[in-house]
Amino acid sequence: MSNDPAASTSEPTPSHPPKERPVWLQMVMGLVMAIVGLLVVALLISFLLPSTYTVTRSIVIDAPPAEIHPYIETLNQWPEWTTWNTERFPELVYSYEGPEAGVGAIQKWTDPEMGSGRLEITESSEADGIRFTLLFEQSPEPLTGSIVYAATDGGGTRVTWIGNGDVGSNPVARYFGLMMDSMIGVDYEAGLCKLKILVEAPHAE
Numbered sequence: 001m002s003n004d005p006a007a008s009t010s011e012p013t014p015s016h017p018p019k020e021r022p023v024w025l026q027m028v029m030g031l032v033m034a035i036v037g038l039l040v041v042a043l044l045i046s047f048l049l050p051s052t053y054t055v056t057r058s059i060v061i062d063a064p065p066a067e068i069h070p071y072i073e074t075l076n077q078w079p080e081w082t083t084w085n086t087e088r089f090p091e092l093v094y095s096y097e098g099p100e101a102g103v104g105a106i107q108k109w110t111d112p113e114m115g116s117g118r119l120e121i122t123e124s125s126e127a128d129g130i131r132f133t134l135l136f137e138q139s140p141e142p143l144t145g146s147i148v149y150a151a152t153d154g155g156g157t158r159v160t161w162i163g164n165g166d167v168g169s170n171p172v173a174r175y176f177g178l179m180m181d182s183m184i185g186v187d188y189e190a191g192l193c194k195l196k197i198l199v200e201a202p203h204a205e
Contacts (some may be wrong), residue, residue: 060152082194
């Protein structure tokens with residue numbers, strides 16, 4: 001038996017360096033991490049965004065409130081001046097409940113594109129305008145709004161259409177709320193312009 005220490009010592013197993021990930025895999029992982037990071041940042045920012053929104057549009061009509069109010073408080077007149085009518089939505093169907101005009105008047109609608117919903121007048125005054133609630137089938141919370149009148153120096157009436165909504169704490173809904181002014185505001189503007197034409201038409205004859 002040999003007493004040589006070198007003979008009793010086993011030779012070390014050569015170590016292999018760890019294999020590097022392929023470049024394409026590194027790129028994919030980097031992209032995924034970047035996307036996750038952006039989503040986290042977007043989520044954090046959403047908590048700083050407002051949970052409510054307001055859309056406001058106005059127009060001056062050369063007529064007193066008494067000539068404007070019937071178009072506003074009579075809901076079956078709304079398709080005549082708003083953009084929500086069968087010209088834009090051919091399959092739109094309206095139905096009405098309650099009094100024809102004023103407090104308690106209800107307009108319901110159904111349409112493949114717009115969905116279903118209801119509009120109800122909660123306050124009505126020939127001098128001041130109306131307040132209403134608007135409920136969409138797909139929305140858990142009703143929207144509130146008003147159409148108000150104010151006299152102008154030129155003898156006309158400034159009609160202001162206001163819509164208020166609450167998107168709650170949903171992060172996606174809060175980002176969506178930032179776009180409501182541009183989305184709904186266009187319809188408000190078009191509707192008020194058409195209302196002005198209808199009300200002023202008798203005076204132009």
